[in-house]
Amino acid sequence: MSKTIKRIGVLTSGGDSPGMNAAIRSVVRTCAYHNIECVGIYRGYQGMIEGDFKEMGPRSVNNIVNKGGTILKSARSKDFMTPEGRQKAFSNIQKAGIDSLVVIGGDGSFTGAEVFNSEFNIPIMGIPGTIDNDIYGTSFTLGYDTALNTVVEVIDKIRDTASSHNRLFFVEVMGRDAGHIALNAGIGAGAEEILIPEEDLGLERLLDSLKKSKASGKSSSIVVIAEGDKIGKNVFELKDYVEANLPEYDVRVSVLGHMQRGGAPTCFDRVLASRLGVKAVESLIEGKSNFMVGILGDKITLTPIDQAIKGHSEIDRELLKVADIMST
Numbered sequence: 435m436s437k438t439i440k441r442i443g444v445l446t447s448g449g450d451s452p453g454m455n456a457a458i459r460s461v462v463r464t465c466a467y468h469n470i471e472c473v474g475i476y477r478g479y480q481g482m483i484e485g486d487f488k489e490m491g492p493r494s495v496n497n498i499v500n501k502g503g504t505i506l507k508s509a510r511s512k513d514f515m516t517p518e519g520r521q522k523a524f525s526n527i528q529k530a531g532i533d534s535l536v537v538i539g540g541d542g543s544f545t546g547a548e549v550f551n552s553e554f555n556i557p558i559m560g561i562p563g564t565i566d567n568d569i570y571g572t573s574f575t576l577g578y579d580t581a582l583n584t585v586v587e588v589i590d591k592i593r594d595t596a597s598s599h600n601r602l603f604f605v606e607v608m609g610r611d612a613g614h615i616a617l618n619a620g621i622g623a624g625a626e627e628i629l630i631p632e633e634d635l636g637l638e639r640l641l642d643s644l645k646k647s648k649a650s651g652k653s654s655s656i657v658v659i660a661e662g663d664k665i666g667k668n669v670f671e672l673k674d675y676v677e678a679n680l681p682e683y684d685v686r687v688s689v690l691g692h693m694q695r696g697g698a699p700t701c702f703d704r705v706l707a708s709r710l711g712v713k714a715v716e717s718l719i720e721g722k723s724n725f726m727v728g729i730l731g732d733k734i735t736l737t738p739i740d741q742a743i744k745g746h747s748e749i750d751r752e753l754l755k756v757a758d759i760m761s762t
């Protein structure tokens with residue numbers, strides 16, 4: 435028999451992403467709607483270990499649907515990786531009367547939640563919040579759409595200066611293990627080449643493509659490179675390589691960095707966050723546990739959290755072809 439849920443704790447953990455606030459708001463208001471108490475846990479698992487809690491009601495989440503970052507703050511907690519740390523966290527949430535958890539974060543945060551559940555049998559639900567879109571069981575993670583739009587907007591601006599000076603720009607975007615941002619933003623911003631962790635396009639192909647691009651009369655070129663591109667050279671090494679082999683090119687590098695995580699969430703991320711928050715709380719009320727809520731097609735779904743952790747989110751290979759054709 436599943437326990438009746440009376441008091442849900444909500445936390446954000448790992449890297450922040452736009453839409454986390456909208457998800458917190460949704461969790462808090464869904465709790466209020468169903469007459470369940472809600473407690474905000476600050477700084478992810480570290481705040482749980484330190485008992486950094488705050489009672490939350492529908493009015494404590496006013497005016498945050500449009501804000502980037504997370505009002506609950508986020509953290510990575512080494513202490514939570516230890517049994518002693520988790521025991522302390524459990525004692526604190528027991529004292530606070532918290533009987534279930536909604537964890538908003540990436541696969542590392544879900545792993546922590548799963549371990550915690552296996553040790554203390556506390557019901558948990560995960561909401562995928564990361565700009566990388568690298569979580570199995572959901573077509574979109576919170577913050578990904580916002581990050582894509584941020585990257586496209588910046589590349590459009592870089593394109594203006596690139597065309598004015600006939601320059602080649604290498605733009606590095608986030609994505610150590612996943613090329614979703616690079617591939618989609620690259621297509622959206624009209625990049626000539628896109629280098630991603632999943633696919634080794636090879637240095638020769640890059641040189642060939644740049645040569646062709648010049649010969650065909652293009653006045654500027656943008657190459658979008660994911661942090662973890664498979665060629666294995668960092669963006670500055672790639673610049674040196676291309677300049678050594680194609681002296682006609684004047685290469686500039688732009689590393690977009692943390693700006694990709696900031697900013698007001700897009701409407702898509704706000705709506706997704708609201709839907710995922712409702713589903714997470716209502717699933718806990720129904721007695722479900724150990725799931726990640728996500729979106730597949732246009733349906734909000736539940737994926738067992740161990741599958742979400744272990745499964746691999748694949749890039750859409752059709753997009754590789756589209757990118758290739760678009761750079762003709």
Ligand code: ATP
Pocket residue numbers: 447448449450479509510511512514515516539540541542543544545546547549564
């Ligand atoms: P991002 O996508 O930004 O990396 P993430 O949720 O994957 O987000 P991590 O730093 O991997 O971020 O994990 C967040 C926190 O989850 C860790 O700091 C740690 O406290 C907890 N955690 C991760 N793995 C485990 C584990 N095996 N056991 C216990 N806790 C864990």
